[in-house]
Amino acid sequence: MLFISSRKSETIILFFLLAFLGVNAFFNAFIGFSMPIFLATIPLATVLAFFFPRSGFIAALLTTLMFERFFTLEPILWGQSMLKLYPLDLILGAVFVSAFFLFLKNGKQFFHFRKCDYWLISFFILVTILFLVTVGNSADISLSVAFSTWKQYVFYGLMIFFLGGMIRSKEDVISLLKLFFMGLAFASLFLFVGILRGEGLWTEFTPLSTAGTRFLAFPHAFYYSIGLAILILSLPVWFKKGNPERTFSLSLFSIVLTAGIIGSLMRHLWLGFSGMLFVALFSSPFTFGRTFLRYLRSFILPASFLFAFFMLFVLVMPTNDTSLSATRGLSVVGERVTSIGNEYDESFAWRGKVWESTLARFKTSPLFGIGFGASVPVELGDYRQYVEVRNMHNSWLALLVQTGIVGAFLFLGYLASLVISFWRLPGDSFLNKSRFVLSGVLIFECLVFFSQPYLETNLLSIFFWSTLGIIRAVIEIEKRTVK
Numbered sequence: 001m002l003f004i005s006s007r008k009s010e011t012i013i014l015f016f017l018l019a020f021l022g023v024n025a026f027f028n029a030f031i032g033f034s035m036p037i038f039l040a041t042i043p044l045a046t047v048l049a050f051f052f053p054r055s056g057f058i059a060a061l062l063t064t065l066m067f068e069r070f071f072t073l074e075p076i077l078w079g080q081s082m083l084k085l086y087p088l089d090l091i092l093g094a095v096f097v098s099a100f101f102l103f104l105k106n107g108k109q110f111f112h113f114r115k116c117d118y119w120l121i122s123f124f125i126l127v128t129i130l131f132l133v134t135v136g137n138s139a140d141i142s143l144s145v146a147f148s149t150w151k152q153y154v155f156y157g158l159m160i161f162f163l164g165g166m167i168r169s170k171e172d173v174i175s176l177l178k179l180f181f182m183g184l185a186f187a188s189l190f191l192f193v194g195i196l197r198g199e200g201l202w203t204e205f206t207p208l209s210t211a212g213t214r215f216l217a218f219p220h221a222f223y224y225s226i227g228l229a230i231l232i233l234s235l236p237v238w239f240k241k242g243n244p245e246r247t248f249s250l251s252l253f254s255i256v257l258t259a260g261i262i263g264s265l266m267r268h269l270w271l272g273f274s275g276m277l278f279v280a281l282f283s284s285p286f287t288f289g290r291t292f293l294r295y296l297r298s299f300i301l302p303a304s305f306l307f308a309f310f311m312l313f314v315l316v317m318p319t320n321d322t323s324l325s326a327t328r329g330l331s332v333v334g335e336r337v338t339s340i341g342n343e344y345d346e347s348f349a350w351r352g353k354v355w356e357s358t359l360a361r362f363k364t365s366p367l368f369g370i371g372f373g374a375s376v377p378v379e380l381g382d383y384r385q386y387v388e389v390r391n392m393h394n395s396w397l398a399l400l401v402q403t404g405i406v407g408a409f410l411f412l413g414y415l416a417s418l419v420i421s422f423w424r425l426p427g428d429s430f431l432n433k434s435r436f437v438l439s440g441v442l443i444f445e446c447l448v449f450f451s452q453p454y455l456e457t458n459l460l461s462i463f464f465w466s467t468l469g470i471i472r473a474v475i476e477i478e479k480r481t482v483k
Contacts, residue, residue, distance in 0.1 A: 013052040017059035020045040024087060025067035028074045029202075038076065042087050046094045053095035053102075054166050057159075058176065060091045061466065062183040064459055068219040069205065072459040084144065088458060089151075092159070099162045111165035112476065116421050119414035120160065126368075126407050127153045134371040142388075146373030149390050149402065152456055156465050163469025164476055170430050173470060173477075177230065184227045185253070191216050191260040200263070214265050219459050221264030222448075225273055226441060226463060228257040233280060233440040235291045237433055251295070268451030276444040284436065347393075353380045354392045361389075362401045369404030395455040415446075415468075422471055425478045438471050 020041040027037045049056025063071045076083040102110045131150040134141055167173055194200030194215035203214040216224070231254050238250055261269055281289050357376040362369070375386040390398050400408045419439070425431055445454070445464050454460045 010052055010055045013048055014055040014059055017045050017048055017052075017055055018062060020048075021059055021063040021071065021087065021091070022066070025063055025071040025074070029067055029070040033074060033077045035076075035078070042090060045087075046090045049091045049094040050098045053098040053162070056091050056095045056098075057162065057166070058179055060088055060095075061462070062179065064088065064462065065180075065183040065187045065223055068202070068217070068459045072462075084148075086458070088462075089155070092156070096158050096162055099165055102165065111161060112479070114421065114475070114479075116414060116417035117161075117472075119410055119417050120157065123403075123407065123410040123414060124154045124157065126410060127403060130368065130371050130403060130407070134373055137371075141371070141373035142375075143373060145388055145390065146371070149372040149456065152458065152461055153403075156458060156461055159462065159465040160469040160472050163466065164472040167470065167473035167477070169477060173434065173474065176470070181227060181230075184223060184257075187220055187223060188253075188256050188260065190220050191256065191263060194263065208265060215263035216260045218264055218266055218452075221261050221266050221269055222460060223463070224257045224260045224264075225269050225444065225448075228254055228261065229273065229276060229441050229444050230437055231257070232277070232292070232295075233288075233437040234433070235295050236287055239291050239294060268448050272444050272448035272451075275447045276440050279443055280436075280440050288436070350378075350380060350383075351393050353378050354387050355394065355397060357387075358389055358392055358397070358401050365404065367404050368406055369400070369402045372402055374402075390456040391453050393452050395449040395453060397450075398453065398456060418468065418471060418475075421475055425475065431474065431478055434474055438467060438474070441467050442471070 024037055024041040024045075027034050045056075045059070049059070060071075072086055072088040074086060076085055099110075127150060131146060134146045135143060167176065190201055194203075198213065200214045200216045200220075202217045206214075206218040208214065231250060239247065261273070281292065354376070357378055361374070361376055364370070370389065372390070374389045376389060378385055378387050389401055392398050392401075396408075399411060403411070419442070422435060422439070427435070445467060448454065449464075452460075454464060
């Protein structure tokens with residue numbers, strides 16, 4: 001197949017891609033944008049991604065895991081001008097074009113469109129029409145925000161079709177998950193850096209509405225949550241294999257991920273994960289539930305050891321900066337837990353006012369929504385501001401308000417059709433395991449969408465589109481197997 005090479009060559013190219021993308025993102029994060037560094041790394045990485053699309057996609061995903069916004073949201077600076085063409089967009093654009101040529105060459109052998117896909121295509125068409133209508137009536141909207149919203153819904157959504165064609169076998173799925181966890185293992189360093197310095201790197205981009213200090217930035221906490229969800233939902237698999245050392249190491253890794261999620265102080269991640277876990281226990285009380293109880297028993301020993309070590313450290317060196325910040329962190333976690341649902345919490349009050357103002361605007365055009373790039377006035381005490389509709393901290397409501405009842409119906413229809421197709425497949429061992437894990441991750445993502453702008457931020461949304469793309473790929477793999 002055109003542009004698809006051997007595993008060995010893809011691995012070598014992946015290494016170079018990670019080096020190029022990593023160097024550019026590192027400069028963006030710690031030094032600042034450098035045109036010479038950009039020109040020396042990103043164009044070459046884009047060419048490599050075109051000829052090795054799987055490697056290009058994986059490199060983009062892993063670089064996002066490490067450098068988040070400094071890879072996905074870093075514009076090109078030229079003098080006083082700013083071009084919001086991000087490295088992530090260039091890499092994904094290259095792999096999408098490569099995949100399109102593969103489709104032209106191989107047709108249904110590369111990707112076979114099925115009924116569920118036409119829901120998504122209809123949604124893409126509607127969003128594109130709404131964007132064009134918005135451009136034609138641009139008196140009170142931001143064209144750059146409108147285009148960015150279109151890109152979030154359509155351009156990044158193409159990942160579903162890309163992964164549906166590029167993931168060719170069960171081994172590809174497993175390989176992708178292994179690489180994801182390798183990247184997550186490196187990203188776990190951010191938690192330890194945050195603890196040592198008393199504050200997580202890049203936490204200033206998502207300030208807290210209450211007092212407290214994050215030990216991990218919000219995007220990294222979201223990535224940790226996806227990894228922890230996969231680990232927890234895969235418990236019946238790795239417990240069944242009965243390797244004590246492997247079980248202990250996975251338990252220890254899950255403790256690190258849990259600590260990072262708690263240390264991020266993102267309450268909606270806690271609630272979303274709890275909701276996903278409840279559904280998993282309710283849907284599989286015997287297979288998953290019993291294994292989960294076994295896991296908790298294995299979890300208690302390393303968790304107790306780490307907690308005892310922490311308390312010993314605090315008692316021996318109570319005035320140490322790390323000790324003081326960790327103690328203060330535990331106190332803040334307690335405050336964040338008790339503040340959940342508190343009507344006087346600033347973040348809840350702000351959301352309420354923004355949603356109220358947005359829904360009032362939505363009533364003027366409920367069928368096809370208000371379009372993209374709009375802002376609404378918000379008044380809360382002394383706070384007076386115009387807030388972008390896409391930034392209302394509720395992706396589901398933003399989708400409804402901007403694309404209307406028709407847009408929400410098409411998108412939710414696609415999700416329902418995809419999940420139904422996924423669960424109607426005749427099950428084998430691999431399929432049943434992947435169904436449980438991927439469905440759980442999807443439930444978690446859908447739950448947290450109620451609290452933050454996930455579908456409106458590329459460093460978050462690409463993991464949602466990737467989840468859907470892997471589900472779509474598994475459907476295609478199983479369809480080919482049946483034939």
